[in-house]
Each structure stands twice: as C-alpha cells, then as structure tokens.
Amino acid sequence: MPTARPPFGVLLVNLGTPKAPTPAAVREYLAEFLWDRRVVDAPRPLWWLILNGIILRTRPGRVAKAYQSVWRDDGSPLMHYSLAQQAALRVELQQRLGTDIPVALAMTYGEPNMEQAGAELRKAGVEKIVVLPLYPQFSGSTTGAVHDRLAKGLQRCPHLPEMHWVMKYFDHPLYIKALGNSVREYWAEHGRGDRLLMSFHGIPERYERNGDPYPRQCRQTAAALAAELGLADNQWLCSFQSRFGREEWVKPYTDKTLESWGADKIGRVDVISPAFASDCLETLEELDVENRHAYMHAGGSDYHYIPCLNDKPDHIALLATLVEEHSRGWI
Ligand SMILES: C=CC1=C(C)c2cc3[nH]c(cc4nc(cc5[nH]c(cc1n2)c(C)c5CCC(=O)O)C(CCC(=O)O)=C4C)c(C)c3C=C
Ligand SMILES: [Fe+2]
Numbered sequence: 001m002p003t004a005r006p007p008f009g010v011l012l013v014n015l016g017t018p019k020a021p022t023p024a025a026v027r028e029y030l031a032e033f034l035w036d037r038r039v040v041d042a043p044r045p046l047w048w049l050i051l052n053g054i055i056l057r058t059r060p061g062r063v064a065k066a067y068q069s070v071w072r073d074d075g076s077p078l079m080h081y082s083l084a085q086q087a088a089l090r091v092e093l094q095q096r097l098g099t100d101i102p103v104a105l106a107m108t109y110g111e112p113n114m115e116q117a118g119a120e121l122r123k124a125g126v127e128k129i130v131v132l133p134l135y136p137q138f139s140g141s142t143t144g145a146v147h148d149r150l151a152k153g154l155q156r157c158p159h160l161p162e163m164h165w166v167m168k169y170f171d172h173p174l175y176i177k178a179l180g181n182s183v184r185e186y187w188a189e190h191g192r193g194d195r196l197l198m199s200f201h202g203i204p205e206r207y208e209r210n211g212d213p214y215p216r217q218c219r220q221t222a223a224a225l226a227a228e229l230g231l232a233d234n235q236w237l238c239s240f241q242s243r244f245g246r247e248e249w250v251k252p253y254t255d256k257t258l259e260s261w262g263a264d265k266i267g268r269v270d271v272i273s274p275a276f277a278s279d280c281l282e283t284l285e286e287l288d289v290e291n292r293h294a295y296m297h298a299g300g301s302d303y304h305y306i307p308c309l310n311d312k313p314d315h316i317a318l319l320a321t322l323v324e325e326h327s328r329g330w331i
C-alpha cells in the first residue's frame with residue numbers, strides 16, 4: 001500500500017554558522033556570507049579586493065577565538081538551538097494536527113543547505129511548504145537572502161512546490177507575549193534591573209534609507225515589549241549592535257549606549273536581544289561578554305543578559321501557530 005503524503009512540510013531557515021571554531025572554518029563561512037549582495041551591496045570588483053585582500057586575511061583569526069569562547073560540546077550554539085527548534089516544532093505540530101508534518105532545517109550559508117533540506121522534504125513526499133525564516137523582523141539582508149538562496153536551490157526543479165512564506169512576525173501577539181514571559185521569568189529568578197536595553201542586530205543606515213523595513217519593525221517590537229511589561233519611557237531603550245565596516249549603521253549603537261549608561265551610573269541594566277530566535281555568537285559573546293565588559297569598564301555596576309527564546313515552550317508554540325496560520329486550507 002502506498003504511504004500517504006503529508007499534507008505539507010515546513011522549511012525552517014536560519015543564517016548558518018561555521019562548522020568549527022577554527023580560522024579555516026570561519027574563513028569559509030565568512031567568504032560565502034559576506035559575498036552575498038544582500039548582506040554587503042558594495043560594487044563587486046572593489047568588494048572582492050577588500051574581502052579577499054583584507055577581511056578574509058584578518059577577521060577569521062579574531063572571530064574564531066570569539067566562537068571558541070561560546071562553542072558547545074555539540075557544536076555552534078546557533079546550530080544547537082536550531083536543531084532543538086526543529087525537533088520540538090515537529091512534536092508540537094504532531095500534537096496539534098494529529099499527523100506527522102516533516103520539518104526540515106536549512107541554513108542560508110553553509111550546511112544543511114537549501115538543496116539538502118529540499119531533498120529531505122521531497123523524500124518525505126512533501127508538495128506544499130511553509131517557509132519559516134527564523135527572523136522576526138524582515139530585512140533584505142536576512143529574509144531577503146533566504147528568498148534568493150531558496151530560489152537558487154529550486155532553479156533546476158521541474159515542478160515547484162507550493163510555498164507560503166512567513167515574511168515577518170515582529171508584532172505577532174504570541175511573539176510579544178513569549179518575549180514578555182521570558183523577561184518576567186528572568187526577573188522572578190534574578191531580580192529586576194533599573195533599565196531594559198533591547199539590542200537588535202544592526203544594518204547600515206543606507207539600507208533603511210533604501211527601503212529596508214527592518215529598523216522600523218525592530219522599534220515596533222521594542223515598543224510592544226515595553227508595553228507588554230508596563231515599562232515607562234525612561235525604563236527601556238531600543239538599540240542596534242554588531243556594526244561592520246566604516247559606514248554609519250542604524251542608531252543608537254548598543255556599545256555606545258552601554259558606555260554612556262555605565263558612566264551615568266544608572267545601576268543595573270538588563271539586556272535582551274529580540275532579533276535573534278536563538279542564542280548565537282552575537283548574543284553569547286558580543287552581548288554577554290564584550291558589551292558587559294564595556295558597561296562595567298565605563299563604571300556600570302551590574303549587567304544581566306536575558307537569553308533568547310531558543311527552544312522555550314512558548315517560542316515553539318508561536319512557531320507552530322505561525323505554521324498553522326500559513327497552512328490554512330492545506331489540511
Ligand atoms: C556585513 C554586514 C552584515 C549585515 C547587514 C548583517 C545583518 C544581519 N545579521 C543577522 C544575524 C546574525 N549575524 C551573525 C553574525 C554576523 N553578521 C555579520 C555581518 C552582517 N550581518 C558578520 C560578519 C557575522 C559573523 C561574525 C563576525 O564576523 O563578526 C549571526 C551569528 C552567527 C553565528 O554563527 O552565531 C547572526 C544570527 C541579522 C538578524 C541581520 C539583519 C537584520
Ligand atoms: Fe549579521
């Protein structure tokens with residue numbers, strides 16, 4: 001008897017991460033990531049020279065050390081949490097829908113890549129896909145890049161699957177609630193800071209001027225979370241981290257904000273990073289180590305980093321609801 005086809009499948013997508021915390025693996029990762037025009041849009045011949053002549057010679061050594069400081073026994077934190085999300089989402093969907101829904105994981109850069117994830121879904125008999133990039137706020141440099149990479153992976157496919165995209169969920173009530181619960185749980189266990197800094201990964205200001213909605217959506221997420229927590233205007237701020245290169249990025253900058261709050265002796269600061277679905281280098285090293293140091297060095301007294309939603313049950317419930325909302329009529 002032929003086995004029944006699943007009604008649809010899910011393609012979870014995250015950024016990608018090096019295979020190992022070594023300069024060679026980081027170089028391979030950065031070479032692919034930073035060559036994507038969605039990420040760095042500089043003219044190609046000039047960017048080729050800068051990337052290969054300077055960045056890929058100098059950055060991998062330094063960044064590999066940062067990865068080593070957060071690397072887990074089972075690999076990169078980003079991969080660890082992405083795999084945990086994939087497994088938990090499958091269980092949650094099985095419980096909600098009463099049928100097995102294949103959930104594949106792909107990375108925009110590195111592996112598992114789109115072709116591997118696509119083959120896995122095809123083998124499971126999937127003909128309709130909910131594409132769920134793990135980026136709450138839409139940016140051309142992240143969700144846009146997922147779109148391009150998936151289209152490239154499908155170029156040789158003679159029969160395209162039907163696809164429904166979750167383009168953004170920056171203001172989804174369950175996302176804001178999950179963030180609020182995470183902060184409240186943290187406060188219940190560790191006490192509460194004097195200010196909450198909501199630090200999002202940045203993009204160049206120019207990208208926003210050219211129409212990238214990401215910074216506006218970050219500001220909306222931050223305002224919604226502040227409202228969910230009942231914070232007054234002077235108790236929170238939305239800032240942007242992870243500057244790269246010489247041009248101006250969206251402001252205010254996380255590191256400069258923390259330096260000035262440290263110098264002002266505002267007391268205890270709590271930091272959360274709602275642009276990331278999973279803890280990764282940018283949170284565990286840049287926020288929890290580098291920026292903590294910047295704050296304390298400037299005169300701050302107490303610094304707390306609140307982890308990402310990772311595989312918390314209400315995060316998985318949000319992802320399952322997003323899948324349900326984007327698969328109506330398929331089941
Ligand atoms: C060079 C330009 C970059 C843009 C634009 C950018 C946007 C962007 N990135 C994320 C999420 C992540 N970025 C991560 C690492 C990372 N990002 C850049 C550069 C840009 N990102 C670099 C060079 C790196 C690698 C580390 C380094 O060399 O400093 C990560 C972490 C990956 C990991 O392995 O843990 C994430 C996640 C978002 C959400 C975003 C714009 C909205
Ligand atoms: Fe990035």
Ligand SMILES: [Fe+2]
Binds near residue numbers: 281282
């Ligand atoms: Fe960084």
